[in-house]
Amino acid sequence: MSYIRCQVCGQRASIRMRQHRLNYCKDHFLEWMLKHTDSTIQKYRMFGRNTRVLVAISGGKDSLALWDILWRLGYHADGFYIDLGIDEGLDYSSQSRQFAEQFATSRNLALTVIDFKKEYGESIPTLAARTQRGKGKPCSICGMVKRHLMNQAAEQGGYSVVATGHNLDDEAAVLFSNMLGWNQTQLARQAPALSGRDGMAGKVKPLFRCYERETAAYAFLQRIAYIETECPFSAGSTSISYKHLLNQMEDRSPGTKMRFVMNYLKAKEDGFFHIENTNGQDEGLHPCPVCGQATSNPDMCVFCRTIGGTPPDKAYR
């Protein structure tokens, strides 16, 4: 019978990673994912063994795979889930929350859940509909809210770093978008690890060297239950169309996506972009007078301006 063999044990391979010229069976692939992720954490000095890490959980494959990997590697990683109130007839938030809670319970891990609608009185779709920033574009509001709440949770919980499940395909799509527009500010910010400062937790992406296909394979082989349906607002998004384009190139020339991202990081390090060394963080920041988070806005941060002030029971500091 013809099949590709695992290069470690010779058994039937479950995955072929042409960009690495690696073929592994289930067990050796799962082992490789742990080693590969740990190597990324060490190489980019994301965090140490004793660091308290807050993992941003969406209920999708990437964030749950990341949490599972960090747990198996023995890191102190707690989860943080935001119920955004996105249902749109699909119960999207309710279902993704269930997957996040089931995962945490099954591994006896700590998960903090914030119900945005309960805390702030309206769901993300409602907030987006009534604000200029979110009109016809709820993803912008959603991203801003998630960044703010993750940062707040990290500050309040004493976590020095927030880890997200962004994979190499995510990074490639964002890089592609930023390069199409030659967006220098965003190009400067794109990095696998951003160090923290007062009012802003560090942010790391331990899966950024893994293809999306690999995180999905990890979740499948590890039998991690996750929400497979996409957020109803992501349909037709440019990031997804860029991923399809990049995959066409990858099919023709394996390793294209990896070279695109890794060579960009090397070029940036070599000074190719003539970007001032701000470690990816914006300069000229000051604390928001309402919530205390770092902001470059002259007055309140964009989150506090958008929600119209902080609810009275929210003691940020």
Add this chain to the structure above:
Amino acid sequence: MTITFHIREIVTELDLGLDHLPLKRALEELGLSSQAYLAVRSGELLTEGDILHTGDVVQLIPVISGGSQ
């Protein structure tokens, strides 16, 4: 003779008049990127070199997700 593919709730049948063909060829015929799907047969993850046979039922799991950073 056909091979049946399930992509979430969508069912697609492929009949090229062949008894067997590699997964890579089947995905090409369906116009799908091997980067964008995991292929599963009888609970086992397939590589693009695995041979599909007439009557096989293959689940294709989309792996692409989107969102803002």
